[in-house]
Amino acid sequence: MTDTVPSIKQRRLEKQKLGRKRKWLRWLAVFALIAVATGAWFYHSMTEPAKLRRTAQQYLQTFFTADLSIDRVEFTFFGGIRLSGVTLADPCGAPDDEPLATCREMTLHHKPLHLLFGNLRFDSVDISGARLRAVFDDSSGHFNVQDLLAQNQFGGMKVADLPRVSTGNIDVEVVRRGSRSDTLVERLTLNILALPNPDGQAAYDVVWDASTDRLSKGTLRIDFDKKTIRDIDGGTPWLSVRAAALATEAAAPGARYWMDLLGLQGQFHAVDFALPMLPVVDERHHVSIQIEQAAISVPIDAIETKLPPKDRYLTWTDVAGTLQVGNNHAFLDFFGYWNNCLCRAKLQLSGTIDENTRPSDIGFVLDLEAKKFTLPRSDSATAPAESRLIASLPKLAKFYRHYDPHGQIDLSLSI
Incomplete structure (x- = not known):
């Protein structure tokens, strides 16, 4: 009799525990069903x-x-x-x-x-x-x-x-x-x-x-x-000069006029730049451009602005170097061939520029070094571009009138 009572109580406790487990399982099943249904609803609503x-x-x-x-x-x-x-x-x-x-x-x-x-x-x-x-x-x-x-x-x-x-x-x-x-x-x-x-x-x-x-x-x-x-x-x-000019203009309004003035040809890409995401006019904005296999020409007067770059005397070919350009300045530091002579040049241009700007309105500084450079001729009939350069510089024109220099020299000058 004593053994029977505990066994009955034990079975009753086990049934109660099992009942509680089943109850929890039923609730878990309900929650799982709700979660799946909710997830399915979200999935359907989000992916409709x-x-x-x-x-x-x-x-x-x-x-x-x-x-x-x-x-x-x-x-x-x-x-x-x-x-x-x-x-x-x-x-x-x-x-x-x-x-x-x-x-x-x-x-x-x-x-x-x-x-x-x-x-x-x-x-x-x-x-x-x-x-x-x-x-x-x-x-x-x-x-x-x-x-x-x-x-x-x-x-x-x-x-x-x-x-x-x-x-x-x-x-x-x-x-x-x-x-x-x-x-x-x-x-x-x-x-x-x-x-x-x-x-x-x-x-x-x-x-x-x-x-x-x-x-x-x-x-x-x-x-x-x-x-x-x-x-x-x-x-x-790397871009063509026409594409590079547009990109430069977008970064520093007015800058493309410098590129037009210089008669640039070749391949270019901007380096070390910080450009505004919105179009603004700011004199501090400039672009540094690396140039290779390029050509540069500088008109010395109003006549040369209308000439193709190859007919200007200040023309360099096979140019490699850098160009820094903003809306009111341009600076070039490069190696290139001028008058069939390899030279190193630094060219600074400054002033307000647009499509109507004349060369006489531009500030101009040129530092040049060259070996075995052939001097320009002063005969306007046989060398019109060279004679225009000489005539544009009064001291040089006077020197040519008195001494008529010609031949090759080692050159280091600043104009």
Whole structure:
């Protein structure tokens, strides 16, 4: 009898424990079912095509000032959101409604776990089949891409909020828009990897490589707090003089007139620059440009401004060096061939310049060193460019009248 009572109590306790376990299991099953149902509801509501398109469009639109549209959206839980036919309108309004940029396919990568809690968060963006049309407008003096990014959205952002962006083979067209038509100036191919700044700033470090007539690569920083684009390494891609002049003008308004005045030809790329993201007029802004395989010519009077560069006497070929240009000055430091003689030259030009500026309005300093330099001739009939130079310098003209120098000399002078 004594053995039976404890066994009954023990079985009763075991039944109570089992009942409590079953009760907890039932509640857990209910909670799990609710969680799955909630997750499924969130998943369905977040991935419904119309909602998904709006979400993707609103997300991308926060980064740009121009209107953005998407043709088609496809969702995968682990592969991200695939967008097709992404178009960015030209904020300046193209006469032919040509968009600023198009993209064949873009993938927004999200964190799958966050989606179960109704939070669609993107951490990286992959772009392929993109085309960009960078237009310089003569009437405004700046590019349509300068104020493309919605900087107020970026400013103050945390690094975690900035997605990693990678692109492959962007076809870039540099276009000049005149009063009557658009003119294609340069075409290049770009690959870009934009990484959120590791120091915690609202900035991107952009690693790029480009293909024009030659390959180039570099790194620049887009700082949304300081509103600047700054060179870290490598400068800009190598560009033709026409494209480089437009880029220089956008950075320092008025600078392209110096490049026109100097009759520049060859390949150029900007180095060690810090450019404003918005078009501004500031005399402190300047651009340093590396030049190679270039030609430079300096008109000495109004007659020479109308002549092609090859007909000016102060003309250098096979030039390599640097050009620093701003809206009221230009400074060149280079090696090149002048009158078939290799020389080292430093040329400083200063003054207010526009399309109506005459050479006599420009401050001019030339320091020159050369070995076995052939002296210019003073005969205006056989050497008009040389005689114009001599006539433009009264002391030199007087020296030629008295002594008629000719032949080769080692030269070191400052004009």
